[in-house]
Amino acid sequence: MKGTEWVPMTLVGNKSDLHMQRAISIDEGKQLAQQWDCAWTEASARHNENVTKGFELCIEQIEKENQVPEGEKKNCVIS
Numbered sequence: 001m002k003g004t005e006w007v008p009m010t011l012v013g014n015k016s017d018l019h020m021q022r023a024i025s026i027d028e029g030k031q032l033a034q035q036w037d038c039a040w041t042e043a044s045a046r047h048n049e050n051v052t053k054g055f056e057l058c059i060e061q062i063e064k065e066n067q068v069p070e071g072e073k074k075n076c077v078i079s
Contacts, residue, residue: 011039012042013042016050
């Protein structure tokens with residue numbers, strides 16, 4: 001991501017259904033997302049919880065890039 005200061009991304013805590021095996025707390029996830037200036041959610045594919053929300057948050061982050069005033073826009077390449 002050369003030449004960019006911000007990249008649209010979403011942090012998704014996976015396997016939220018495995019509460020007893022949690023390695024990172026909800027607060028730690030939120031703090032990391034805030035530090036990275038990105039969206040955050042937890043998801044469980046097993047219970048189909050917030051799986052779609054992860055993708056929706058990705059789209060919101062991409063649209064956030066499009067709301068930056070024209071003179072301040074950054075180039076973004078997703079690969």
